[in-house]
Amino acid sequence: MGALKVIVLIVVLVVVASVYQWPALHPIIYSLVAFLLLAFLWSRVSVKGLAVERGLASDRVQVGQSATERITIVNRGFLPKLWVEARDFSSLPGHRISRVVHLGAHGRAPWTRSTVCWQRGRFRMGPLALSSGDPFGIFNVRQTVPIAHELIVFPAIIDVSGVPLPAVNLQGGRTRQRLTSVATPAIAGLREYTPGDPLNHISWNATARLGRMMVKEFDPDPTSDVWIVLDLDADYQYAATGRSESPQPGDPIQWLRSTEDYGVTIAASLAQRCINEGREVGLIVSRGQSIRMMPDRVERQWLRVLETLATASAFGSKPLAVTLTEEASRFSKQTGVIIITASTAADWTRSAASLAQRQVPLTVVVLNPASFDPQAPPSAATISSLLAQRVHVYPVDYGQDLSTPLPRLGLARSA
């Protein structure tokens, strides 16, 4: 019942009452005007003096975990609010924290909502729209409370123990081709301190012995670093058709719907495993605008990887072969490479073969597009091509339980 309708009705009645000199209509007209005025006044005060308090239990969660938020609406006025609709416009999927409340004079209405996060990403919590009005629905008022904070949902971590990390055998007695900037158990030598060197690299014994500032130089870890190359070329991403049911808590794999999600989840899981094993992990996301993270072994590297993967999405077109060619100089016999891709293009398999020929320890996790989308090409040819090049291949199908060890195809490359 909009105000316009009531006003039109009043005008019509006024005209009829005046033209026909019909005084019996006057009380009706006055009553309607009184209705209108009361409704208007009611609506004006219905959102006056409202305040909103909003907070998250934690602003970082992983897929599969719950994000808990608490909202409190406070009525600072002395007039009760018959109804206040708090409609939330958070971007977190499934976060249904909207609510309608009644507030007494100086009353508070707190409520909490825990939402299982099933989609990685960076989400805004808010804005919150407060709507109210008169009891008759004639006038509505709305007040918006701006965005309060953000929530980052990291990718899920699954058991990928079935994927052996690329083995790197560092042979002794040979000069290392390079040094590493991070501290490792293998000290390669000493040199004089130069400004900019980390303080924790100073060798205090040598400094005391030689009388000048000396710093330690480190060899890379014998297990060496691992580069994870995640292919997010938009041209080769596939999603399972059909709409999923509402996600239920449990195995996060059930919420993954696309090769993109599978790739990100496997990449995050492998990164965690590498860091747990004390290996340095580097990440290359191959897409229109590639992302590269230099290898590091520390805990914060894992967080950085997770943050990067949380918001990584297929964007633009850049063939995996190009990325492999561009980054080939970073890969060596001492550098393990794990490629995760759903691409069925033939050219990148040649690049991979080239790496294999250079004896770069290489493992390829091939996501089978056909298992996601029946219309998509199967990955059989790609796998065959890689096996022919003696590359370790781990095929992954949609819906496959990734908590069990992934099947390994092909022969283990001889050391």
Place this chain on the structure above:
Amino acid sequence: MPEGWDVLALHLGLVVCAAAAVQVSGWQALEVSLPLVALVAALFGLLLARSAIVDALAHLVALVAGIIFASLIVAVPHPELGARLPSRVKSLIQLEWHWYLGHPILETNQRLLMSVLMAAMVWLVTYLAAWTLFRRGWVFASLLIPGFLLLINLGYAPRAHTWPLIAYLILGGTLAARFHLVARQRDWSRLRIPSPDSFASRFFTIGIVVAILATSIGWAAPSPTVQRVLEPLLSRVQQPIDAIQQKSDDLWSNATGTNGTGTVEAGSYSSFANAFSIGGPLKLSDQPALLLKAPAAEYLAAQHYDVYSGHGWSTDVESTFNPDGPDGRTYSPEMTFAPGQRVLLSSEVNQQRAEIDGTIVVLTPTGKIMLSPELYRSSSQPASVRMSWRQLKDERFSLADDELGQLPPDLQRIARLVRHADFGSDVVNGLPQALDVSDQDEINAELAQLRQRFLDVRYDIDANGMATDLVVSGQLPVYDDVEIVFSRQPLGVGSTYEYTALASTASPDQLRNAGTDYPGYVERRYLQLPTTITPRTTQLAHSLTASTDTPFDAAMAIQDYLRSHITYNENVPVPPKDQDVVDYVLFDNPQGYCEYYATSMVVMLRALGIPARLVAGYYPGTLDPQQGGYLYRQKNAHAWVEVFFPGYGWILFEPTASRPDLAYGDQPGQSAEQAATPPVKLTPPTGQQATPPGNLAIAGTPPASLPGVVTTPDEGGGSGGNLLLAGLIVAVALLAGGIATAFWFLPLRDLSPIDAVFARLLRFGRFAGVPASGATTPHEFAESLGDRIPSTRAPAMKIVDVYEVNRYGDQRADGRLVALAAQEWHRLRGQALKVIFRRRRRRAKGK
């Protein structure tokens, strides 16, 4: 009950309140419980709204059910309609059909018809209110429909009460608040927003409190404020509004019957209908009715009644008239007059009368009824005058010189023509031929004119070739017996007309000497009494007049008795149905208002053999110097008595105790009118083509005309009114259809073809219960639609694909894609409608 039982209760209360308002508003003919009808109709509407039936079919079913139920509920207490109930219902439906076709309805059946029509109207209103609320969720419309009924009742009912209106506003406000919550909760449920369970009671309570507050303010506020505030504005727009109002009055008056007040029996004398019932409290407002600009305030007569039934008054003027013309058309007993043309009065009624003039400004329209004091003569407006008629069968009129002036006006010209012609021995078609050819041509032309007016006239001649007699068959109007006058133009607020009337100046002695030689029509119409008259009433009349010798003294004696023995009281109860009203008021409950006094006097006079009739109109208003005239208000509506005195006509008597006594003979001396009886004059009705103008003129008089008014819509006949009503309904239906079509197509007008297809898809989604919110992407919407109706998924996705390409792509979608989308839309629509219909039917079966 998804909306809540309290919503249903409020809705039922609302419609029952509206029906009760009609029930208690003094529509005396009602023989049906309208609240019961409303209750059943609301539940019926609820059932239909909940069913899977399509709208048009539901309305048809409701209409038929309403007619049957209305007939049924009226038929139950009327065994005289038939032995079994179905036969009674059938009789009533036949009666309704006759009424629809415009056939005359007997007075006894008019009450039944009125009851059925009122019940059907309440059914329809209530059903529509329930339908709009429970099927469409349009609470505003649902409140407006019974509100409209209340307003109509308030404006037209004889004794409308205020309490139903107050109850309606309070219930309506509460329902609006409560249903607002229902609508909100639907939205919240769709958006999965939880809300407290206590809201229903809170909204109910707050709604009723605010409604009471607003209604109290409405009734406490000073009344003239609106008028005062809007006076400057209204003065500017008054003219176009008046024009519209005049048109609506015209339509309304045509739609409700031939006389502008409704052919069916109204509830009170103050409505000036052709019948009314006596009884119940009198509620007349202070609303200005008219302004009279005249030298003195007069009793203004509207309607005269001759038939008393024991509980009310009506007129049998229709029975004096044969409506079936020889040309196959139907006529009504009215004569039409041009502005200024006078109704011709004979010497039987116009002695001792003076011509008086006045101007009336209409302030509250009463249909087309024109008012005038005493004997109406002429007006400044084209007028239709309803009068009684005289049926003739080979009746012979002497052409002797001394009797020529006594001939009926319509025969005077032919009488003069044949009286002055010399006839030979030639006979053509049984009529002697005049020797002078030009005389014969004039006679033939006049005879042809009379034949067109359904008068078959022949003449006899003597041996000298002189005409001696006219022999006439057919029907003649009795100009002395005018019952009511209508304007042939709409009379809206501000309409003005002038009248000329004849007021009696006869002294008491003259009236005492008038004698009792009453004309035939007077004895036939104004002495009739029903069998309900009790012996003690007659005995009382005789005892009161035992010492009187003349009708005038008898009338004065009865008048004096009534004025002194009946207490004036406007809040009297309705007289018992099984007792004659006059008997009741004279002996059991001697109190009442004007209609009780007047009825008692007329009945007692008739019991004594003195012709009398009851007149409804206005008693004299008060002088309003600001407006320059006498202001008559609604509360001036009055009933009084006229008694017939041969030669002097109808003389006014005032038996009501609250009114001052009347004086007689205060204008002594004969008027110019009385010196010589003027010739009777007739004029053709406006637009009447059957009578060529000027070819029937009697020397010195305006041309005469055809009797009656044909039943074309222009002339406002009974079936014409029904046709107009039907036409009005069709027009409203067409208008509603046009608006709906415009609402359907106009939003698509400026859209590109693919946008239009997508807009239709969105509409379809709403219809299928998948409304698209602002945050829904086109593909999400298509998916939701597909979830609801799987068969629509593929076509909807294709439409959305094309739409997105067109809307968000680099280039517009080409014609082939748009055509494909349109094709998909047609496929989707056909399939989905089937599915929706099947589901609704299944759901209905499940319920």
